[in-house]
Amino acid sequence: MTEAPFRPREKLIEKQKYYQSIHRHTYLKGPLDKITSVTIPLALAAASMYMIGRGIYNMSHGIGKKE
Template sequence: MVNEAPFRPREKLIEKQRLYQSIHRHTHLKGPMDKITSVAIPLALAGSSLFLIARGIYNMSHGIGKKA
């Protein structure tokens, strides 16, 4: 039976565990790039959808953009 080498050295793993356990934030915001995926992208999607909804209501109320 052959033992495989681990993906990361044990020291790096322990260092990362200490880092993540010492941060007192929500679990989904603990990584360095997690603010982008958990906050910025949903805010951008919400903002663009609100803009499109408002534009559609404006166009419907003024009769703009009819197809025929």
Template sequence: MSDEAPFRPREQLIEKQRLFQSIHKHTHLKGPVDKLTSVAIPLALAGSCLFLIGRGIYNMSHGIGKKE
């Protein structure tokens, strides 16, 4: 059987492992862009959902937007 070439050189892989094992943060926040995808986007979605739910409750309680 022929051995398949690795995707990355072993030295580069060991360097990345050392970097990620030395950071004392949660696993999903270790990359530089991960704060945007793990924190900012879910907070924006939750905020917009709460706004739309509040607006819907307000409209229902005041009878706004009913179809005749």
């Protein structure tokens, strides 16, 4: 017994041609890949650098100490 294909062969060939024609890195080939591969990590890095900087500032000035 054979199983029906998950996606029609024509659609698969069309998608393969599209992705093979793009001359970018593999992880940036999709339409929304810039958001997940670039923007989110940059936002997390910026937020963590801000929090580290704020913590260092607070420690050096003695702000927020528990008595």
